[in-house]
Amino acid sequence: xxxxxxxxxxxxxxxxxxxxxxxxxxxxxxxxxxxxxxxxxxxxxxxxxxxxxxxxxxxxxxx
Amino acid sequence: xxxxxxxxxxxxxxxxxxxxxxxxxxxxxxxxxxxxxxxxxxxxxxxxxxxxxxxxxxxxxxxxxxxxxxxxxxxxxxxxxxxxxxxxxxxxxxxxxxxxxxxxxxxxxxxxxxxxxxxxxxxxxxxxxxxxxxxxxxx
Numbered sequence: 001x002x003x004x005x006x007x008x009x010x011x012x013x014x015x016x017x018x019x020x021x022x023x024x025x026x027x028x029x030x031x032x033x034x035x036x037x038x039x040x041x042x043x044x045x046x047x048x049x050x051x052x053x054x055x056x057x058x059x060x061x062x063x
Numbered sequence: 064x065x066x067x068x069x070x071x072x073x074x075x076x077x078x079x080x081x082x083x084x085x086x087x088x089x090x091x092x093x094x095x096x097x098x099x100x101x102x103x104x105x106x107x108x109x110x111x112x113x114x115x116x117x118x119x120x121x122x123x124x125x126x127x128x129x130x131x132x133x134x135x136x137x138x139x140x141x142x143x144x145x146x147x148x149x150x151x152x153x154x155x156x157x158x159x160x161x162x163x164x165x166x167x168x169x170x171x172x173x174x175x176x177x178x179x180x181x182x183x184x185x186x187x188x189x190x191x192x193x194x195x196x197x198x199x200x201x202x
Contacts, residue, residue, distance in 0.1 A: 001126075001171070006126075006171070006174045009122065010174075010177065010178065010181070013115055013118060013119055013181070014181065014185075016111070016115060017112070017115050017185055020108055020111050020112070021112075021188065021189075021192060024202070
């Protein structure tokens with residue numbers, strides 16, 4: 001699976017979890033879900049973009 | 064005047080589901096994801112939580128993520144183990160019944176580890192949520 005798909009799956013899972021855990025009405029749950037999901041996706045992409053110029057680190061030894 | 068529950072362990076839930084012991088709810092919530100909420104009468108939420116934690120565990124295993132165990136020379140492994148053990152019975156089934164370890168050379172190893180850790184941490188939050196519901200601090 002691609003990195004972006006895994007990130008989206010993770011964001012969906014965590015967003016649904018906290019939306020159901022912290023909110024009661026479906027409307028509030030949907031609102032919180034969108035906030036969390038978009039926050040994680042956009043935040044992740046922005047972080048990736050900011051790190052893009054950094055050189056990749058060499059692979060570490062396998063223990 | 065609304066009286067606060069004297070003992071959260073023996074208070075009733077706010078949906079009129081009868082008396083529910085908070086300690087039993089917490090133990091059930093830890094052992095089986097969603098079971099604590101089912102015990103407290105929150106069926107729909109119990110199903111959602113069960114599916115979410117199960118999804119996270121299955122995906123973590125499919126991605127060959129790491130299931131933490133305590134390593135004497137790595138103190139931080141204790142935190143990882145504690146978080147992973149938060150998933151309850153599935154941790155022990157994976158660890159001792161299926162002998163699951165993960166594959167550190169797999170390309171999706173880190174992602175799988177994140178999903179497995181998240182499953183344990185989510186279930187630990189559900190344990191605390193069950194305590195709050197049983198104590199009447201949350202509906």
